[in-house]
Amino acid sequence: MIALNLIAKNGWRITTLDVKQAFLELDEIDREVYVILPPEANLGEETIWKLRVAVHSLADASRNWHLTSKRLLASVGIRECSIESSLYYSLNGCGELEGILVAHVDDFFLLAPIHSKTKCRSSRQKSKWELCRKTM
Numbered sequence: 001m002i003a004l005n006l007i008a009k010n011g012w013r014i015t016t017l018d019v020k021q022a023f024l025e026l027d028e029i030d031r032e033v034y035v036i037l038p039p040e041a042n043l044g045e046e047t048i049w050k051l052r053v054a055v056h057s058l059a060d061a062s063r064n065w066h067l068t069s070k071r072l073l074a075s076v077g078i079r080e081c082s083i084e085s086s087l088y089y090s091l092n093g094c095g096e097l098e099g100i101l102v103a104h105v106d107d108f109f110l111l112a113p114i115h116s117k118t119k120c121r122s123s124r125q126k127s128k129w130e131l132c133r134k135t136m
Helices: 002-010 061-075 119-126
Strands: 012-020 034-036 048-050 087-091 097-104 107-113 130-135
Touching (some): 002 097
Antiparallel strands (some): 087 097, 097 107
């Protein structure tokens, strides 16, 4: 509700960002995971693979995605809210709020002034992520 209030009060816009194939862009996992390939792989019954990154169906894949995106956002100065881990914010050089980023798995909602050139744009340039973008 606070975010919606900021949009209405300040005339901000909402831009939705969806990271295409987000779970293929994860950092390496910090544990050993082995998988037995399905018979359709036609690589033999004894073939076992060690995963380097978490795949979508692993229990910790969403957590790994959160940590990966948090690291990238922090690298361009976008800060995580201390009381809500899915809420990020950006401050301008004067310490004023210039944008809010709300995360839900691999979808982001950017709340910012219409004329704003927030750090989110610079994070896109540093990233290998492919984004689908829609402004409301």
